[in-house]
Amino acid sequence: MLEFDGLHKSFGEVRVLEGVGFTVAPGSMFGFCGSNGAGKTTTMRIAMGLVRPDAGEVRWHGRPLDQASRRRVGYMPEERGLYPKMKVGEQVAYFARLHGLDAAAATKASADWVERLGLGPRRDEQVEKLSLGNQQRVQLAAALVSRPEVLILDEPFSGLDPVGVDSLADALLGQVREGVPVVFSSHQLDLVERLCDSVGILARGRMVATGTVEELRRREAGRLLRVVVPDAAPGWADGLGGARVVSEQAGDTLLELTPDTDDQSVLGAALRTGRVTHFAWQQPTLVELFRGAVAAPSTEEVAA
């Protein structure tokens, strides 16, 4: 298991992490989500020893990560860390050497990853001459070339075109199949939903939601109701007790019900407006779950 446990970190007066914890099983992909400035990068930097936590630790196989074990972690920093003048192939081989491969193994592994990530034709180009997306692929090759046991990637998908996203996603899923735990941060929640076995949402210094997307959905199940009443006047649902209008467009209304509200009373109100052509509980998307989680402190948080 890769375990992030009880991480606290303040920068001066600003308390960024206040007990962040989550685990990632070998062979699984964890999507690390949170608003801008929530503390995702700080969490990953702590794992890599680049920021010292005020409390807490990150463990792999039960042992706190240290400089030696971090050599077995493939890391893609947010600020990226490439040498602009170096050629693609040399660059990736250089990172392999840094992680302990000998020269021959490093050259071979570099050629292999450069090819697998679609950079073959660019092997002899200087990194600074590549597009942003291709530089990102080089960065990923640098993280993968030493056959890491663990992958920690800070926004690896940002700036990639759809083809780049697919080749990166394939590469990561390949790593997962080989038993590597993968953590990546992203604001692209559709991708997180598509790729990850589990997700964590960081807000207010803590993980406010963790689990599979299905588990998070179940927790929220029975709250969002979609009602389509084509002939109803706009605002028909305003003032319904126990129901908040989330959105309303041409009689297509999304309502959030409090747990004690009877959906049948909402149906009754809808029928009084005319025909009801759709009435069903709505599966929240990860985007909706995210908005809910970062917007409102949960009852457990308030009690804590």
Ligand SMILES: Nc1ncnc2c1ncn2[C@@H]1O[C@H](COP(=O)(O)OP(=O)(O)OP(=O)(O)O)[C@@H](O)[C@H]1O
């Ligand atoms: N070295 C530092 N000194 C002072 N403040 C810092 C430092 N590093 C991070 N912070 C602050 O910590 C907070 C969390 O930043 P962090 O980069 O970890 O967030 P993030 O979740 O990765 O955000 P984003 O999604 O925008 O990349 C921010 O308020 C940031 O300004």
